[in-house]
Amino acid sequence: MKVLLIDDEEDIRSIGKLSLEAVGNFQATLAASAAEGIKSALSDRPDLILMDMMMPGVDGLAALLEIRRTPALERVPVVFLTAKAQRSDVARYLEMGAAGVICKPFDPMTLPLEIQRVLAGVAKE
Amino acid sequence: MRVARIPHNEQARLRALEQYAILDTASETSFDAITTLAARILERPIAMVSIVDADRQWCKSCFGMQLRQTPRDISFCSHVVADEGPLIVGDAAADERFSDNPLVLGGPRLRSYAGMPLVTTDGFVLGTLAAIDREPRAVTDKQLGALELLAGQTVALLDLRRQTRLLAGQSDALAHRELQLRAILDTAVDAIITIDKSGLIEAVNPAVERLFGYSPPELIGQNVSILMPSPHRERHDGYLSAYERTGQRRVIGVGREVLARRKDGSSFPADLAVSQLELGEGRRFTGVIRDLSERRRIEQLKDDFVSTVSHELRTPLTSLRGSLGLVASGVTGELPPQARAHIQMALSNAKRLGRLISDVLDLEKIRSGRLDSRRNVVRLSTLIEQAIAVNDAFAASYQIRLELDGDLPDVDVVVDEDRLNQVLSNLIANAVTFSPADWPVEVSVRVGAARVRVSVRDYGPGVPEQFRARIFQRFAQADSSNRRSKAGTGLGLSISKSLIEGMNGQIGFEAAEGGGTRFFIELPWLPPVALSEASGAALALVCEPDLDVAHSLRAVVEQAALSVVHVAPTEDRARELLAKFAYGLVVLDLELAQGSASSLISGIRSNPATRAVPIVVVSAGGAQTPDMAGLLVIDILPQRIDVPRLLEAARTACVLTRTERCRALHIESDGEVRQTLSTALAEVCQLTGVEDVAHALPVLSGQHFDLVLLDLESLESAGPALLGKLGEAQVILFSAAASAQALASRMSRALAEAHNDEALLRSIVALARRGRA
Numbered sequence A: 001m002k003v004l005l006i007d008d009e010e011d012i013r014s015i016g017k018l019s020l021e022a023v024g025n026f027q028a029t030l031a032a033s034a035a036e037g038i039k040s041a042l043s044d045r046p047d048l049i050l051m052d053m054m055m056p057g058v059d060g061l062a063a064l065l066e067i068r069r070t071p072a073l074e075r076v077p078v079v080f081l082t083a084k085a086q087r088s089d090v091a092r093y094l095e096m097g098a099a100g101v102i103c104k105p106f107d108p109m110t111l112p113l114e115i116q117r118v119l120a121g122v123a124k125e
Numbered sequence B: 001m002r003v004a005r006i007p008h009n010e011q012a013r014l015r016a017l018e019q020y021a022i023l024d025t026a027s028e029t030s031f032d033a034i035t036t037l038a039a040r041i042l043e044r045p046i047a048m049v050s051i052v053d054a055d056r057q058w059c060k061s062c063f064g065m066q067l068r069q070t071p072r073d074i075s076f077c078s079h080v081v082a083d084e085g086p087l088i089v090g091d092a093a094a095d096e097r098f099s100d101n102p103l104v105l106g107g108p109r110l111r112s113y114a115g116m117p118l119v120t121t122d123g124f125v126l127g128t129l130a131a132i133d134r135e136p137r138a139v140t141d142k143q144l145g146a147l148e149l150l151a152g153q154t155v156a157l158l159d160l161r162r163q164t165r166l167l168a169g170q171s172d173a174l175a176h177r178e179l180q181l182r183a184i185l186d187t188a189v190d191a192i193i194t195i196d197k198s199g200l201i202e203a204v205n206p207a208v209e210r211l212f213g214y215s216p217p218e219l220i221g222q223n224v225s226i227l228m229p230s231p232h233r234e235r236h237d238g239y240l241s242a243y244e245r246t247g248q249r250r251v252i253g254v255g256r257e258v259l260a261r262r263k264d265g266s267s268f269p270a271d272l273a274v275s276q277l278e279l280g281e282g283r284r285f286t287g288v289i290r291d292l293s294e295r296r297r298i299e300q301l302k303d304d305f306v307s308t309v310s311h312e313l314r315t316p317l318t319s320l321r322g323s324l325g326l327v328a329s330g331v332t333g334e335l336p337p338q339a340r341a342h343i344q345m346a347l348s349n350a351k352r353l354g355r356l357i358s359d360v361l362d363l364e365k366i367r368s369g370r371l372d373s374r375r376n377v378v379r380l381s382t383l384i385e386q387a388i389a390v391n392d393a394f395a396a397s398y399q400i401r402l403e404l405d406g407d408l409p410d411v412d413v414v415v416d417e418d419r420l421n422q423v424l425s426n427l428i429a430n431a432v433t434f435s436p437a438d439w440p441v442e443v444s445v446r447v448g449a450a451r452v453r454v455s456v457r458d459y460g461p462g463v464p465e466q467f468r469a470r471i472f473q474r475f476a477q478a479d480s481s482n483r484r485s486k487a488g489t490g491l492g493l494s495i496s497k498s499l500i501e502g503m504n505g506q507i508g509f510e511a512a513e514g515g516g517t518r519f520f521i522e523l524p525w526l527p528p529v530a531l532s533e534a535s536g537a538a539l540a541l542v543c544e545p546d547l548d549v550a551h552s553l554r555a556v557v558e559q560a561a562l563s564v565v566h567v568a569p570t571e572d573r574a575r576e577l578l579a580k581f582a583y584g585l586v587v588l589d590l591e592l593a594q595g596s597a598s599s600l601i602s603g604i605r606s607n608p609a610t611r612a613v614p615i616v617v618v619s620a621g622g623a624q625t626p627d628m629a630g631l632l633v634i635d636i637l638p639q640r641i642d643v644p645r646l647l648e649a650a651r652t653a654c655v656l657t658r659t660e661r662c663r664a665l666h667i668e669s670d671g672e673v674r675q676t677l678s679t680a681l682a683e684v685c686q687l688t689g690v691e692d693v694a695h696a697l698p699v700l701s702g703q704h705f706d707l708v709l710l711d712l713e714s715l716e717s718a719g720p721a722l723l724g725k726l727g728e729a730q731v732i733l734f735s736a737a738a739s740a741q742a743l744a745s746r747m748s749r750a751l752a753e754a755h756n757d758e759a760l761l762r763s764i765v766a767l768a769r770r771g772r773a
Helices: A010-023 A034-044 A060-069 A087-095 A111-124 B010-020 B029-041 B077-083 B141-187 B206-212 B232-246 B293-329 B337-367 B380-396 B417-433 B465-470 B492-502 B547-559 B571-580 B597-606 B643-657 B671-680 B693-702 B712-718 B720-726 B740-754 B757-772
Strands: A002-006 A027-031 A048-052 A078-082 A100-103 B046-052 B056-063 B069-071 B087-089 B112-119 B125-133 B191-196 B201-204 B255-261 B267-279 B282-291 B376-379 B401-405 B412-415 B440-447 B451-457 B506-511 B517-526 B539-543 B564-568 B585-589 B615-618 B630-637 B662-667 B685-690 B707-711 B730-734
Touching: A002 A010, A002 A034, A010 A027, A010 A048, A010 A111, A010 B293, A027 A034, A034 A048, A034 A060, A048 A060, A048 A111, A060 A078, A087 A100, A100 A111, B010 B125, B010 B141, B029 B046, B029 B056, B029 B125, B029 B141, B046 B077, B077 B087, B077 B112, B077 B125, B112 B141, B125 B141, B191 B206, B206 B255, B206 B282, B232 B255, B267 B293, B293 B337, B337 B492, B376 B380, B376 B417, B376 B571, B380 B401, B380 B412, B380 B417, B380 B440, B380 B451, B412 B417, B417 B440, B417 B451, B417 B492, B417 B517, B492 B506, B492 B517, B517 B547, B539 B547, B539 B571, B547 B564, B547 B585, B564 B571, B571 B597, B585 B597, B597 B615, B597 B630, B597 B643, B630 B643, B643 B662, B643 B671, B643 B685, B643 B707, B643 B730, B662 B671, B662 B693, B671 B685, B685 B693, B693 B707, B693 B720, B707 B712, B712 B730
Parallel strands: A002 A027, A002 A048, A048 A078, A078 A100, B401 B440, B539 B564, B539 B585, B585 B615, B630 B730, B662 B685, B662 B707, B707 B730
Antiparallel strands: B046 B056, B046 B125, B056 B069, B087 B112, B112 B125, B191 B201, B191 B282, B255 B267, B267 B282, B376 B412, B412 B517, B440 B451, B451 B517, B506 B517, B615 B630
């Protein structure tokens, strides 16, 4: 399964990649900004997008709207990976079409498992 | 010569004399008039008012002779003082007491003397009024009587003089006090305003101008409501008259946070304290207003700081924890044992730092009242099973078993699930941390009359005596050198306490019999509704967030002979139950879920199945013993003219009142609006229009109406007078209130004003009977 990780912090990209590939058996693609991520998604067609919320330039929510408006990507589940995850925030993200929210700081040993859970929920719907 | 003896009460006499402060004062015409008169009446060349001091006699007034003072020993007056009675000497040369007196032998060469004592009301002799001659003379009774009268006048003069002096002193002191008070008022940082009982401003201090921008002349005589923003601006007169009528206090005697309005129209947060004065010509109120803008600004800065710092800390922590987690797990390659131990140590501290940041954020949110919390009706047993399951692995890592002691009862609680889980996990984690290995931590549940208690018991060393009092304080840890306590942040119990209290519960602990400690939480509970089975009995639904109030409401409804009463403490629960059961009556508290009451009403009315359910709107105001008033509400409409919805509401009123075409009263100031609705609703109701509440009251007294249409402002301003007259009439309420929340709180106030649970009971009983008929 292919996961695209979009985060402006290099550390997080590197930890995420290791977690996704070494702990889970995913194939990880990385992007440092929303624009780069959407470009990569269009060519790479990931099964899931894991995205930071607060990024300079286009932030996570704007990127989500853009992804939902792009016909080729509209069905790709988007999961937010964010430190801004108060209950009211989470409700808003889900309302806007996010498939799930994973809080930072996340545990790289359980991140793949959490992604599986979100996907199982999406599949049930 | 015989020297007069000193009187027995001389010390007291001298103190009394001192009070008059007469010695060595200038001459005064009123005293001179007395001595002149005495000399004339007694036909003597000399008369004097003489005061006897410790060692001299001193003349306040002396007629016919230049004499200021003489030594006491040689004075005739000292004999009057000693004997406390008049002294008559016909011929001093022939009197052994005075024959060799220097005043007789030389100097003025006195021969005869008639002296009358000056006696104060306390009985002290201060001196004499004396008439004197250089010839031997006798004195007649008439003359003596006159002398006595004049002596009395002299004392009266002395008294008058003393009182004038005292009064002058007091008025000086008063003036000084007044100056002090004025200085305090003038320099006070807080604005101080005095109003009369109709709300007109009588006095303001200088701080008022600084805070509000109005100069004192612009304010004196104005209604104090000009210092308030809407909606209090329009309603303040109503508050005052409601207080006058009911004596119910809202702000008086207690501080309250309010918005105040400046001259330029801007508003600022302020703390208002009002006190009531009853002074001579009637009641007054004094308000002290403190500007809170600066305090709010600083709090905002602090909140922002905490939130930013926490977020900024989390970002690097995510990398730190993630990297350590990956290295520790061996994903990046096998580590030598010593390195692995150190990485593990770093990882557990990174995790702890993460918890600490979350806890600090939680505390900050609780403190600022911004913790987002959503309470639902939840089965308690499910939550406890979850809490045990979630913490099982953690307990096992300490070789501790988590055990359930006894059965889990079937009760529902109204809580924020995540937050209750957080509290239970905190209690369990604490118990595990302080338990000796291989001992159990026991969780048990006990159901009381109104509250359910969940206990977590450990077999640890117990809470040290000196730590008990501050165990729920922030950063409280019994012993910072204790290795185990290092796992915690010292914030858990403080947060748990706030969270539980936010859910109307309590937290506490006690030493357990047989050793160890038992921590417990107590929450109000409600009996679960079996959603699977529909009941055939007469059903009522009470929508009330406060379970204690719900209990009283339930009793009222049960009294009205509805056998089964369900309680919905949240809007979600109410919707769930309404979808499941057919209710004969809905009692709705406006406090429900912060203003969702009106959306619930429109939900009920728009569903064909529940369209005709009678709804009694009450206001319990969150009080333990509710002051309730009921209003039979058909619908609450945001606009005055919404013909389709009004038609629908009027039809519902017909169904509820079992009439073909119901009789309705429409209170509305705009004649055109009255005409429009009268035509539009003609098919279902016969509409009588009046322009305001004053006109409505006599009409309501004279006729029966099934339906009343009015706006919220009328309800607010009319208060109990109108509510009492509405009786069992159904009400359609118009309200342009900006938000559901504002609407609910305004209706609450209007209803609370009526404060009449008799009326509520009557409405419920009537509806219940009608429902069964």
